[in-house]
Amino acid sequence: MAGADWLADRVTTATGPGWRRLEAGLRQLGALDRGVYQAVASVPTPALDEPLRRLSRAADKSRLWLAIAGGLAVVGGPTGRRAALRGVLSIGVTSAVVNLGAKSLYARRRPDRAGAGVPGERHVTMPGSTSFPSGHSASAVAFASAVGRDLPGLALGLHFLAAAVAYSRVHTGVHYPGDTVVGAVIGASTATLVGGVMDRYVTTTGPLRYLHSSQT
Numbered sequence: 550m551a552g553a554d555w556l557a558d559r560v561t562t563a564t565g566p567g568w569r570r571l572e573a574g575l576r577q578l579g580a581l582d583r584g585v586y587q588a589v590a591s592v593p594t595p596a597l598d599e600p601l602r603r604l605s606r607a608a609d610k611s612r613l614w615l616a617i618a619g620g621l622a623v624v625g626g627p628t629g630r631r632a633a634l635r636g637v638l639s640i641g642v643t644s645a646v647v648n649l650g651a652k653s654l655y656a657r658r659r660p661d662r663a664g665a666g667v668p669g670e671r672h673v674t675m676p677g678s679t680s681f682p683s684g685h686s687a688s689a690v691a692f693a694s695a696v697g698r699d700l701p702g703l704a705l706g707l708h709f710l711a712a713a714v715a716y717s718r719v720h721t722g723v724h725y726p727g728d729t730v731v732g733a734v735i736g737a738s739t740a741t742l743v744g745g746v747m748d749r750y751v752t753t754t755g756p757l758r759y760l761h762s763s764q765t
Contacts, residue, residue: 586719586726590666590722594720598720601720602717602720602721604717605673605685605721609685611640614688614692617696618633618636621700628699629700632695632698635695635696635747636692638743639691639692639743640692642739643687644687651731652682659724660680660724667722673721673723680723680725681725681731682729684732685717685729686718686730689710689714690715690733690737690740691735691736691743693708693711695743711736715729715733
């Protein structure tokens, strides 16, 4: 998994059998992460390549999620507007956590897409930022988790779409699987935090008080 090798490098100086087992386990997680990436790259999927490439590009700069939020705000009534705001705020906070925080902690290089043999039909623009964690995955899960809090009927569909976006980043060769897993964890955690703050302060005491009261 992403970061496993980085963590392993930091426990190599520790002594004792427990630390040695931990290092070995971390090394194996790193190898598994790279192995899964290589396996995805090597499996021919011509029917999936173009749809997943388009989906990955649609999620650039969270355009896909912002479009969905706009639709919810227009047709979803007070609950839809609250869900849209919660989703957009969660994306904003998650992006800051990923790009200003997490990416600076571990400067993981992007995968060697050419060396892995990722078909050209899958390619999207290789980002210039570091690989760990996946910002697309983090934003996708943050939005799905946040909106699902207000609109549980949409939660399953949105999480499926978020998972597809996360996978598309591996399929197109720009992220290792571990990058997307950690990104998803960050997104879900941030959405929970933002949702709790909104419930406590924004909808009951702030400018969206009317949205809260209209539902009670």
